[in-house]
Amino acid sequence: MRLALRLLVREWRAGELRLLFGALLVAIAAITTVSFFTNRVQLALNTQTNQLLAADLVLIADHPIAAAFSHRAETAGLRLAQTLAFPSMVVQGQRNQFVEVKAVSRAYPLRGDLNISKVLFGQGEVQANGPVPGTAWADVRLMQLMGLQVGDEITLGQARLKLGAVIDREPDRAGDFFNIAPRLMIHIDDIPRTQLIQPGSRIGYRLLIAGDEKPVAAFRAWATQHLGRGERIEGIGDARPEIRAAMERAQRYLGLAALVSAILAAVAVALAGRQYLARHLDSCAVLRCLGASQATLFRLYVVQFVLLGLSASLLGGLVGLGGQAFLAEMLRGRIVADLPAPSLWPLVEGTFIGLLLLLAFVLPPLLHLIRVPTLRVMRRDMGPPQQRGILAYALAALLVAAVLIYRAGEINLGMYVLGGLLGVVLTGSLFAWMLLLLLAGLRRHARGVWFYGLANVARRRAASLTQILGFALGLMALLLLTLVRNDLLTSWQSALPIDAPNRFLINIQPNQLPALRQFFQQEKLPAPKFYPMIRGRLVMINDRPVRAEDYAEDRTKRLVEREFNLSWAEQARKDYEIKAGRWWRVTDAQDQFSVEEGLAKALNIHLGDRLVYDIAGTQVNGRVTSLRKVAWDSMQVNFFVIAPPALLQKQPGNYITSFHLPIGQEAVLNDMLRQFPNFTVIDVAAIIHDVRLIMERVSDAVSFVFLFTLLAGLVVLYAAVLATRNERLYEAAVMRTLGARSRQLAAAQWIEFATLGILSGVLAASGASFSTWVLAEQVLHLPYTFNAWVWVIGVVGGAIGITAAGLMATRSVLRVPPLGVLRALQ
């Protein structure tokens, strides 16, 4: 033990451990930086998205919420707020207006802020809490509709309230998508004075809860078990599916980044470990010759590795801690105002992973190393003993696989990427071996520097193979991350283009269409597309009556109980994705339905089923001939069920449209409502703004994590080349001694590295393409797009990157006099 320590110190002083230590350090630094950072970003993003709920969790009920819930939450150290909402009438002088009243307690909102102004369209200010008792805040629409001024007195029920501010933005307003009436916000303590709460009043009660992740989750689990009739609990994912989808993908991506950093770490450690042990073959033989037993040698090295691993991992972890702090500092204000403090867990995790990787990659070869024939001290051509001990290698592989899956944070993701890696290793070995054989044949026809360059690659097939695989795995991991990142960003961007509709217009009567079209023309707005909307209840599926009690899920029950919005269309819109069956043609029978696939699944509707709708007393029936996928987050007008024109055209209905209203043209809405007083405008601009903001911030986070991983990958490539540097130096020195000129040597090296790079690139690109396809289909649920650039980047990038790294690591070959190299490596 003491000798091991002394040897470790000596080797450290001699610079012998630098590569292994460096590789470990970089690897662990990358792992922990990514861990720390994704950990913090995830916490931050959760907090940020929860602003759209004004809380982390909301308990919703149609009756006052039992005190047991708030009591439980309070004892768990959670913060609470109550709101209740109900429709009512605001009166001021002769005017009155139907409004949606929201009464909030002092603590509201728990997440996010309110934006208010003192005058209409004034300079907004951020307000952490709602109105104080005795005052009311009105939204812009209410102010406009009633011609109110801040400071006016209004009457709500029996209470007189002073108008304190204009609400520009209410964090959780977006939650009520079809909230039609304008908003009046008051303090919850004013409710008794209004005397509006009477038996039978339709009131929505909400208990808002916020706090640390764990107690919130614990509360949710407890509350879910104690929910009564008419009570439900919602997190951000339940309330806002479009945000949930974006967040889940982002989290998977961050998991992937963490995984890739671990793969890079593994490759770096494996390569550096291999080099270290190769360099110590002679030392082992000498030590054996000097009387060390195998057990002594094993102990010596294991103790050294453990000490080395621990110190490098710890230091790497600290570097990671610094690295993420730096990243966080750079991102301050871009991702979120303040990233929550990281937990120290990634440090422990990083150290453990580092040690595990080191031992997994170093112990099996060490077992061979200590069996080195002692005769090697006299005859250098005696290599290491034959590779044996499959068991040790299998165990090591299992360990590494376990680390990777753990890092992915999700079995699926981990397994797919591992599968991809294994595929690359297996097919790669075969492929590279064949290519190397081919090269060996080629070099017979090659001349001059080409001969030496190719000869170097082909001569030690096993060594070249290891290098190619090492490079290829590193490159593949990076390409994979790039590809998936691009897919992710593209899908987010295309989901919400800059001119995505931000207003819905409903209740348009058929005879108003020409005038409305003209109105849009006058205002120089692009003509929107109008969709017929007919309300009907689904009464039968295949002659079987549809009843809410037949369905288990609450959401489905609610869906069945209410009226559906049906529509008719001749052509399928371009963004409809037909998942089964086909869209109708004019020549088809007209009793058909196209059903959204999610609804079909929820209601257990299949292709070919016959549906009967009750539309204002008339029964309309048709067969399901296609299932559609609908992008709900596209802000287009979408329908669950569409029929050919002939089936529904005759039914009473009205029209709906969505359009993009540029910022600053909001006054158009007032003109429109004056001309068409029956219209209802639904403003989704704020929702879109929020969703886009979240997506942008997630993209930023993803890009930065990617950049850092990329950096780590480059260091690994460099380390990989460095690992074979001595062999190369030695060979080059011999060549120079034999009279090779610098230019010839450089050219030969160039050719060697470029060949290695191209081979690795081809392998990496195939592996990455395959894995991306699987990931897109199975894990991230993104449309897969074949990307030819991977091949270009993989092959060209591989060749250039590896050649550059290689030449950089071996540049001294051309500078140092050959004798110096020969003696140093003797």
Place this chain on the structure above:
Amino acid sequence: MQDSSISLISKTIVSVEQLRKSLTHEGVSLTILHDISFEIKNGESVAIVGCSGSGKSTLLGLLAGLDTPTAGRVSINGEDIFSLDEDGRAALRGRNMGFVFQSFQLLPMLTALENVMLPLELLGGQDARSRALSILERVGLGHRVAHYPRQLSGGEQQRVAIARAFVTEPALLLADEPTGNLDSATGATVIELLFALNRERGTTLILVTHDTALAQRCGRILHLDAGGLVVSA
């Protein structure tokens, strides 16, 4: 002094009986050593000579227990080394033998001092540092103890190797072409040193060499030709 050396000489340290080494390569059996037998007494200096491929290095490797024979016995101080396992032979080497190689075989990541300390440390000795320093002083490298092998000339490296071989005060010193990688002047100094230490410490010296001048300085020459012992003088 005289009496003690006589008593030392009288004892057999190395005993070789019917030693044979054959290799099978691609189905063809090749015998490198043909049933060799000889004895070496304590304190003797013996040169094993012969042309390339005569089997002399193989013989040395077998004497050191670095390799295993096809048949026959090698006893060191009466102990049959091939009845021991690999680790047993390693321990035996650590206690009884020192080595000097043609290619020096210093560990590149250790300084001269650390290289010399290593065998003592492996044996668990306490005063490794002072003993190593004193022997490095003796070989004339007291001023270069902190240098790494790559910073030393070939002659200096071989002197470090000699210091490492003698530091454990082994009964038997085995040298494989100790001057093979050195120019003649440097080689001569190294040889002087080797014999001087051999005399001072009463070590038994067995060396393999091409160098006839070096061989002549030994008390006895074993001449190997095609795997057989030709003259045993």
